[in-house]
Amino acid sequence: MIISACSDYRAVAQRTLPPFLFHYIDGGAYAEHTLRRNVADLADVALRQRVLRDMSELSLRTQVLGEELAMPVALAPVGLTGMYARRGEVQAARAAAQHGVPFTLSTVSVCPLEEVAPAIDRPMWFQLYVLKDRGFMKNALERARAAGVSTLVFTVDMPVPGARYRDAHSGMSGPNAPFRRLLQAVTHPRWAWDVGLRGKPHDLGNISTYRGHPTGLADYIGWLGANFDPSIGWKDLEWIREFWDGPMIIKGILDAQDARDAVSFGANGIVVSNHGGRQLDGVPSTARALPAIADAVKGELAILADSGVRNGLDVVRMIALGADCVMLGRAFVYALAAAGGAGVSHLLELIEKEMRVAMVLTGARTISEISRDSLVQADPG
Numbered sequence: 001m002i003i004s005a006c007s008d009y010r011a012v013a014q015r016t017l018p019p020f021l022f023h024y025i026d027g028g029a030y031a032e033h034t035l036r037r038n039v040a041d042l043a044d045v046a047l048r049q050r051v052l053r054d055m056s057e058l059s060l061r062t063q064v065l066g067e068e069l070a071m072p073v074a075l076a077p078v079g080l081t082g083m084y085a086r087r088g089e090v091q092a093a094r095a096a097a098q099h100g101v102p103f104t105l106s107t108v109s110v111c112p113l114e115e116v117a118p119a120i121d122r123p124m125w126f127q128l129y130v131l132k133d134r135g136f137m138k139n140a141l142e143r144a145r146a147a148g149v150s151t152l153v154f155t156v157d158m159p160v161p162g163a164r165y166r167d168a169h170s171g172m173s174g175p176n177a178p179f180r181r182l183l184q185a186v187t188h189p190r191w192a193w194d195v196g197l198r199g200k201p202h203d204l205g206n207i208s209t210y211r212g213h214p215t216g217l218a219d220y221i222g223w224l225g226a227n228f229d230p231s232i233g234w235k236d237l238e239w240i241r242e243f244w245d246g247p248m249i250i251k252g253i254l255d256a257q258d259a260r261d262a263v264s265f266g267a268n269g270i271v272v273s274n275h276g277g278r279q280l281d282g283v284p285s286t287a288r289a290l291p292a293i294a295d296a297v298k299g300e301l302a303i304l305a306d307s308g309v310r311n312g313l314d315v316v317r318m319i320a321l322g323a324d325c326v327m328l329g330r331a332f333v334y335a336l337a338a339a340g341g342a343g344v345s346h347l348l349e350l351i352e353k354e355m356r357v358a359m360v361l362t363g364a365r366t367i368s369e370i371s372r373d374s375l376v377q378a379d380p381g
Contacts, residue, residue, distance in 0.1 A: 003338075006310040006331045009347065012338035013084075016191055018184035020171040021083055025333050027166035028277035034285065035277030038308030041285040045317040046376035050363030060355055062367040064325045065151055065247040065268055065302050067123075070100030071352055072319060072367050075344075076306050076327035077127030077153060077251075082110020083217075084337040086199035090119045091341030092332060097122045099348040104153055104327070105206075107140065108224065112205030113147045123150030127251070129158060130236055131227040139210045141243040152244055153271070154237065157252025159230040162279040178218060234265050241266075249304065254289045256296040269302030276307045276329055287321060291372075294322020312354025319367065320374040 003009060014022050028035030060071040075096045082088040089103075089111040096103035097120040104125040105116055117124060126149040128140055144152065167173045171180035185192045203214040207223065215223060229236075240248070250262045251271035262270050272290050274283050283289075286307040294303055305318045306327035315326045328351075335343035364370045 003343075003346065005350070006334060006347065009331075009334040009338045009343060013334045016188065017084065017337050018171075018181065018188045018191060020167075020177075020181050020184055021080075021191075021337075023166040023170035024080070024164075024172050025078070025084070025330055025337075027164055027170075028281065029162035029164055029279055030281035032277060032281065034274055034281050034283055037285040038274070038277050038287070039310065040308075042287040042308040042314050042317055045287055045321065047313070047316065047320070047358060047362050048374055048376050049361050051361070053363040055360040055363070055365060057365055058356060058359060059366050060352065060359075062325070064102075064304075065249075067102065067150065068100075069102070069325070071315075071355060072323075072325045073315060073348070073351060074102040074125070074304070074325055074327050075104060075332050076329040077104040077106035077109075077125075077155070078329055078333050079106045079108035080110060080217075081106065081333060081336065082199065082205075083195060083202065084333055085340045086194050087111055087115070088195075088199075088336055088340075089116050092336055092344050093120045093124060095341045095344035095348065096120075098345060099352075101348065102151070105149075107155075107206055108204050110199075110202065110205055112209050113140075113143050113149070114209070115205065117147035117149070123148050125149065125151040125153055125249075127153040127155055129155050129224075129227075130229060130232045132229045133227050136207070136210050136227075137240070138243060140206060141240065143206075143209070145244070145246075149246075151247040151249060151268075152240075153249045153251050154240075155251045155275075156232070156237075157254070157273065157275050157279055158228060159232055160228055161225060162275070162281075164278060181217075234261060237265065249302070251304075253293065254283060254286075256292045259293045259297045263297050263300045267301055269304060270297070271327060272303065272305040272323070273307050273327075287317070290318065290321040290323060298322060312351040312356075313358050315351060315355055316358040316362070316364075316370055316374070319370045320372060322372075 062072045089109045093103040102125050126144045203216045207215045247268040249269040250267045253259050253270045302324050304325045305323040318326045335347040362374045
């Protein structure tokens with residue numbers, strides 16, 4: 001099969017992965033309206049074509065929170081990435097480092113901080129939830145600092161888990177889930193050999209390190225469910241500054257007032273995100289929410305965005321709508337599942353090429369020249 005787009009990697013991932021893993025990454029909350037809107041609304045953003053602009057000098061380089069990036073892209077935190085390829089977080093982090101963009105390790109990664117950080121030659125980012133177990137959070141912050149993490153990403157749009165119906169149907173959760181997962185594994189031999197047998201241990205590395213014993217997939221939903229805290233507020237982030245003096249990004253902002261609150265709190269950046277449509281179904285797509293948020297806080301902190309991004313055109317669209325940097329989630333996991341780190345590297349190459357085409361044909365020589373002027377404005381009539 002010729003791979004020329006993210007959709008190709010998704011098709012290979014669907015054939016390769018046991019269904020419980022494919023649908024875990026592919027699905028969303030409730031009826032998945034927001035998941036679909038994320039992709040559709042972003043694809044509907046029309047770029048303004050410009051010609052004869054002398055585009056011989058073109059640069060995708062940019063700076064985010066003091067870091068030089070080869071292009072305005074970062075790999076988003078995705079839980080259980082190590083189940084999609086053998087030691088998947090390490091493979092994805094290496095691919096990101098080779099392309100000069102950040103990799104963000106999830107709290108609920110398979111590979112722990114201490115395994116991933118030494119495998120790459122640039123500082124990585126680390127994502128953390130606000131959890132009831134403050135001992136775990138303090139331990140994670142200390143370990144992140146010791147591992148050389150440059151930027152902390154706090155996910156705040158998950159005080160409770162979203163209702164993800166696909167997981168119950170697929171075997172990720174629900175009745176007889178362990179038996180169903182085992183049956184799926186043995187009927188997907190490529191995955192069973194590469195990840196199931198050779199990719200062990202299959203536990204949540206960061207949590208296991210803290211608890212002192214393996215925390216496997218069977219414990220995943222239970223541990224998270226017991227530790228998510230619906231009572232969290234901005235005050236619950238304040239004590240973190242005692243343990244972390246580096247850049248801090250708040251992930252999960254979808255409202256301009258929340259973005260202003262993040263500025264007041266002293267955040268260095270935000271991620272405009274609806275969690276890829278995996279939390280509250282029916283909320284606006286990121287593409288629709290982003291412009292108002294950018295109007296409210298642009299220039300006061302770094303604005304990142306995710307959800308619905310599948311190619312380089314989408315990256316350019318997000319930047320034109322107000323983002324400084326764009327995070328890839330599902331897109332890189334599809335590539336990882338299909339072809340390991342080489343797949344992630346190839347996906348990043350595709351995104352770079354697609355960005356270059358879009359910039360040449362919209363007349364933007366640098367990332368800073370991508371703006372609302374790069375878009376076809378809606379007819380006010």
